[in-house]
Amino acid sequence: MSLFWIVIRRLAEIEAMATSKKxxxxxxxxxxxxDVKIRKEDMNKLVMNFLVTEGYxxxxxxxxxxxxxxxxxxxxxxxxRMAVKKAVQCGNVEDAIEKVNxxxxxxxxxxxxxxxxxxxxxLIELIRHGKVEEALEFAQEELAPRGEENQSFLEELxxxxxxxxxxxxxxxxxxxxxxxxxxxxxxxxxxxxILTSQSHEKDPKLPSLLKMLIWAQNQLDEKAAYPHIxxxxxxxxxxxxx
Amino acid sequence: MPASASISASSSHHRASPDLLVRLGxxxxxxxxxxxxxxxxxxxxxxxxxxxxxxxxxxxxxAAALDAAQSELLVQSAAALGSFACGFDAGVRAVLDAGAFxxxxxxxxxxxxxxxxxxxxxxxMIYQSKLAPKYDFLQVENMEFLLSLLSSENETVTxxxxxxxxxxxxxxxxxxxxxxxxxxxxxINLLEGSLSQRDASLESLATIMKDNPEAASKFVSESGxxxxxxxxxxKDRYPRTRMLACRCLIVMRNTSPCHLQDxxxxxxxxxxxxxxxxxxxxxxxxxxxxxxxxxxxxEDLQKLAFKANALxxxxxxxxxxxxxxxxxxxxxxxxxxxxxxxxxxxxxxxxLKALKLVAxxxxxxxxxxxxxxxxxxxxxxxxxxxxxxxxxxNEVIVIPLVRLLHDPCTSVQVAALGAIGNIVVDFTTHKxxxxxxGGLKLLVQLSKSMDPTMRLxxxxxxxxxxxxxxxxxKEGILSELTTPLLSSLICxxxxxxxxxxxxxxxNLVDGCINSVEYAFAENDIILDAIxxxxxxxxxxxxxxxxxxxxxxxxxxxxxxxxAVHQVGL
Numbered sequence: 001m002s003l004f005w006i007v008i009r010r011l012a013e014i015e016a017m018a019t020s021k022k023x024x025x026x027x028x029x030x031x032x033x034x035d036v037k038i039r040k041e042d043m044n045k046l047v048m049n050f051l052v053t054e055g056y057x058x059x060x061x062x063x064x065x066x067x068x069x070x071x072x073x074x075x076x077x078x079x080x081r082m083a084v085k086k087a088v089q090c091g092n093v094e095d096a097i098e099k100v101n102x103x104x105x106x107x108x109x110x111x112x113x114x115x116x117x118x119x120x121x122x123l124i125e126l127i128r129h130g131k132v133e134e135a136l137e138f139a140q141e142e143l144a145p146r147g148e149e150n151q152s153f154l155e156e157l158x159x160x161x162x163x164x165x166x167x168x169x170x171x172x173x174x175x176x177x178x179x180x181x182x183x184x185x186x187x188x189x190x191x192x193x194i195l196t197s198q199s200h201e202k203d204p205k206l207p208s209l210l211k212m213l214i215w216a217q218n219q220l221d222e223k224a225a226y227p228h229i230x231x232x233x234x235x236x237x238x239x240x241x242x
Numbered sequence: 243m244p245a246s247a248s249i250s251a252s253s254s255h256h257r258a259s260p261d262l263l264v265r266l267g268x269x270x271x272x273x274x275x276x277x278x279x280x281x282x283x284x285x286x287x288x289x290x291x292x293x294x295x296x297x298x299x300x301x302x303x304x305a306a307a308l309d310a311a312q313s314e315l316l317v318q319s320a321a322a323l324g325s326f327a328c329g330f331d332a333g334v335r336a337v338l339d340a341g342a343f344x345x346x347x348x349x350x351x352x353x354x355x356x357x358x359x360x361x362x363x364x365x366x367m368i369y370q371s372k373l374a375p376k377y378d379f380l381q382v383e384n385m386e387f388l389l390s391l392l393s394s395e396n397e398t399v400t401x402x403x404x405x406x407x408x409x410x411x412x413x414x415x416x417x418x419x420x421x422x423x424x425x426x427x428x429x430i431n432l433l434e435g436s437l438s439q440r441d442a443s444l445e446s447l448a449t450i451m452k453d454n455p456e457a458a459s460k461f462v463s464e465s466g467x468x469x470x471x472x473x474x475x476x477k478d479r480y481p482r483t484r485m486l487a488c489r490c491l492i493v494m495r496n497t498s499p500c501h502l503q504d505x506x507x508x509x510x511x512x513x514x515x516x517x518x519x520x521x522x523x524x525x526x527x528x529x530x531x532x533x534x535x536x537x538x539x540x541e542d543l544q545k546l547a548f549k550a551n552a553l554x555x556x557x558x559x560x561x562x563x564x565x566x567x568x569x570x571x572x573x574x575x576x577x578x579x580x581x582x583x584x585x586x587x588x589x590x591x592x593x594l595k596a597l598k599l600v601a602x603x604x605x606x607x608x609x610x611x612x613x614x615x616x617x618x619x620x621x622x623x624x625x626x627x628x629x630x631x632x633x634x635x636n637e638v639i640v641i642p643l644v645r646l647l648h649d650p651c652t653s654v655q656v657a658a659l660g661a662i663g664n665i666v667v668d669f670t671t672h673k674x675x676x677x678x679x680g681g682l683k684l685l686v687q688l689s690k691s692m693d694p695t696m697r698l699x700x701x702x703x704x705x706x707x708x709x710x711x712x713x714x715x716k717e718g719i720l721s722e723l724t725t726p727l728l729s730s731l732i733c734x735x736x737x738x739x740x741x742x743x744x745x746x747x748x749n750l751v752d753g754c755i756n757s758v759e760y761a762f763a764e765n766d767i768i769l770d771a772i773x774x775x776x777x778x779x780x781x782x783x784x785x786x787x788x789x790x791x792x793x794x795x796x797x798x799x800x801x802x803x804x805a806v807h808q809v810g811l
Binding site for chain 1: 287
């Protein structure tokens with residue numbers, strides 16, 4: 001978090017100065033960084049928020065014991081949420097739906113889009129396993145009525161059913177529906193809905209902070225040469241290119 | 243996996259089956275539990291399935307499981323009943339008819355937290371429907387129960403308490419009872435709670451303070467932080483919370499303008515709501531109605547909204563949301579409010595070419611949209627300048643508008659009459675379009691309606707149609723309306739209708755000497771009726787309009803003057 005503010009502050013300082021690019025050496029930069037004090041608790045909260053939102057329950061538990069940071073949600077609910085997410089990721093959509101309904105029956109009852117996407121994923125799994133008849137029956141019985149309720153669902157349904165028309169599904173215009181990324185997309189949609197139902201934010205804070213860091217660096221690049229962070233995973237300061 | 247893995251027996255996407263009904267009634271708790279889960283998992287999110295299970299008679303069978311002793315059976319039964327009741331009135335009715343309500347209530351005092359949660363969730367679903375039984379706050383034990391719900395640790399249970407208030411608190415007696423019992427304090431505490439508790443609290447607070455200045459000032463004085471907490475929530479990160487906070491503040495402001503006086507908060511509310519209108523979902527939809535409640539009949543706020551470019555934004559929304567009935571209705575109503583007083587708004591409206599969009603909305607499939615389009619037209623057509631320019635008397639507007647006079651929905655008819663009343667004013671050359679497409683005939687028909695509002699509005703329009711009309715037009719009107727009908731409308735049981743009938747005669751006999759003769763058709767029955775009304779006038783306005791009629795008549799020849807003398811006033 002601190003890096004972001006430093007960069008912003010630098011940005012303001014430099015903007016006030018002349019138009020020529022100023023060069024800041026690594027030593028100067030590090031000195032400035034050292035001047036900024038960040039509370040350890042804030043950093044810990046940020047980490048805990050990430051672990052909880054992304055569902056790393058064991059890590060969150062360990063981190064809680066080591067750092068004394070209390071999670072803002074009951075850790076037991078994470079296990080349930082992860083079980084749902086994992087079921088979708090493995091293609092056990094029916095199982096996932098039952099688990100969501102056990103967790104909170106309101107989620108799918110009040111979220112038609114999510115419900116449709118889960119049913120669509122079920123259809124995709126049937127098609128993937130070559131269960132043509134069952135897939136058709138399922139599309140007719142379960143999905144067609146949703147299509148009648150909503151035009152955009154109908155279009156998505158048509159797209160999905162068209163998978164059946166191709167011999168080689170891996171090489172057809174709608175083939176990406178069979179891709180693993182489709183499962184991940186559905187899984188993250190369920191994950192977000194469960195988090196929202198638990199009054200929890202659906203995205204962790206850390207990634208948006210990193211996005212802000214990149215944005216701020218880009219802004220600063222126009223004004224100055226300074227030690228850049230290019231590799232976010234190591235956060236190494238690289239010598240300014242002159 | 244090979245294709246031969248074929249149809250699995252466990253797939254649960256078959257139709258609602260009678261066999262399931264048998265298993266629901268099983269004495270084996272294992273079988274029963276599985277059956278309950280199956281029903282629940284089939285109906286959640288699936289309206290079609292809810293309906294087919296309903297027809298099969300599954301609801302009483304599911305409700306019967308509430309007598310069970312095992313927690314798991316209770317949880318599954320309550321969850322299934324809640325899903326039947328979720329957003330589905332037929333389901334709510336079936337659940338209530340099955341006698342499940344008292345059993346669900348008793349689940350709330352169960353020791354197992356999961357059972358309590360499931361029961362509260364189901365009841366909350368029921369209370370979101372109009373069909374839910376009204377909760378009697380005036381009974382002491384009911385109030386205590388409500389307070390216990392609001393004090394619960396369980397979020398679903400506090401949510402239920404709020405839903406009960408939102409559903410059942412209607413009169414100021416009930417509002418005051420809730421205030422005196424300390425409900426405001428509980429709700430203020432919930433403003434600091436979780437997302438769902440904050441939303442529930444904001445909605446309940448708005449319900450309790452609506453049109454009740456006593457409740458509003460009690461809320462402000464309850465705690466120094468109460469009002470500022472709500473103001474803070476207008477900056478919340480969740481759009482729904484922001485919208486509900488705005489609504490709560492607007493309810494307060496409309497109830498007792500003494501709170502929230504400063505211009506800052508007014509401007510803030512205008513900008514907040516304009517931003518919320520962009521939300522593509524339900525929040526954006528509701529925001530238009532909230533916005534309307536902010537600016538309706540408040541010229542200062544209409545000015546602020548105009549300055550904030552509200553008209554341009556709403557015009558864009560009209561273009562984008564014509565296929566979303568409720569949102570479309572909301573936008574039209576906001577436009578109607580904006581154009582109700584300010585000429586600047588009306589001229590911006592016309593320069594954006596929004597009129598065409600509103601004219602199209604007159605033929606929308608949805609009755610609420612059609613009515614809203616009429617209300618919007620009425621506001622816009624208050625502009626004398628644009629009326630004179632004949633902007634509203636073209637076929638694109640007049641023909642659909644006249645058609646709405648026999649709309650199956652009364653509220654649409656009334657709204658259409660309101661718009662027509664303005665549009666037919668004054669401008670002789672344009673009146674023919676209206677008469678040609680059958681508008682006059684329909685107005686006369688509606689002036690015989692059993693519904694007094696309809697008669698009133700129809701006469702209003704006829705009166706305006708007669709205003710400064712030429713003789714051909716006047717003759718047309720009178721021959722359609724007939725002298726006996728006009729004289730009976732002068733003696734209508736409703737005073738407001740009498741006023742309009744007299745004003746119509748006043749316009750009829752205004753102008754050249756020939757016009758005065760209309761009052762003497764068929765043995766002077768109109769003049770006689772006027773005389774009778776003037777002698778027994780129950781309202782000043784009747785006297786005023788009657789006197790105008792007489793003075794118009796007296797401006798005629800000697801014979802006419804004598805006739806006025808003989809009215810005997």
